[in-house]
Amino acid sequence: METLLQDLRYAARSLRKNPGFAAVAILTLALGIGASTAMFTLVNSVLLRALEFREPERLVMLWERNPSGNEENVVSPANFFDWREQAESFTELAATFDRPLNLTGGGEPEQVLTRLTTGNFFSVLGASAQLGRTYLAGEDAEDIAVLSHRIWQRRFGGDPAV
Numbered sequence: 001m002e003t004l005l006q007d008l009r010y011a012a013r014s015l016r017k018n019p020g021f022a023a024v025a026i027l028t029l030a031l032g033i034g035a036s037t038a039m040f041t042l043v044n045s046v047l048l049r050a051l052e053f054r055e056p057e058r059l060v061m062l063w064e065r066n067p068s069g070n071e072e073n074v075v076s077p078a079n080f081f082d083w084r085e086q087a088e089s090f091t092e093l094a095a096t097f098d099r100p101l102n103l104t105g106g107g108e109p110e111q112v113l114t115r116l117t118t119g120n121f122f123s124v125l126g127a128s129a130q131l132g133r134t135y136l137a138g139e140d141a142e143d144i145a146v147l148s149h150r151i152w153q154r155r156f157g158g159d160p161a162v
Helices: 002-017 019-048 077-086 121-125 149-156
Strands: 096-103 110-117
Touching (some): 002 019
Antiparallel strands (some): 096 110
């Protein structure tokens, strides 16, 4: 233990004698620690942390494969509903389909990419709304919308009455 203390005192004296070297060494350590922390945060949030869904290990994404190649196709709604009726290996199936729509009312109209979902989409994921509600049982209607947080903030100013 005494040797360690002697080494630390010697290092402190050496750094005091060469302040330029000390500044470069401290800056290098700070940048290295900062970069490592940033990389770990990114990898942890994207790869290591579990999805924020109920039982994420049981979620599966299904695609159709293009018969002429290895490209994945979005499943057609008709095929999805057939799969849902005939499925024996899955507890529940939900679908989402991308569709651009025009958002009007309360400002300039704008085209937004929406996701049309089946009524059970949020219950399959075990997800709930931060404010308001998601779909009720049997609601597969096109006149119901669940806003993303970004649209709610940007377009509606975070108004809870929307």
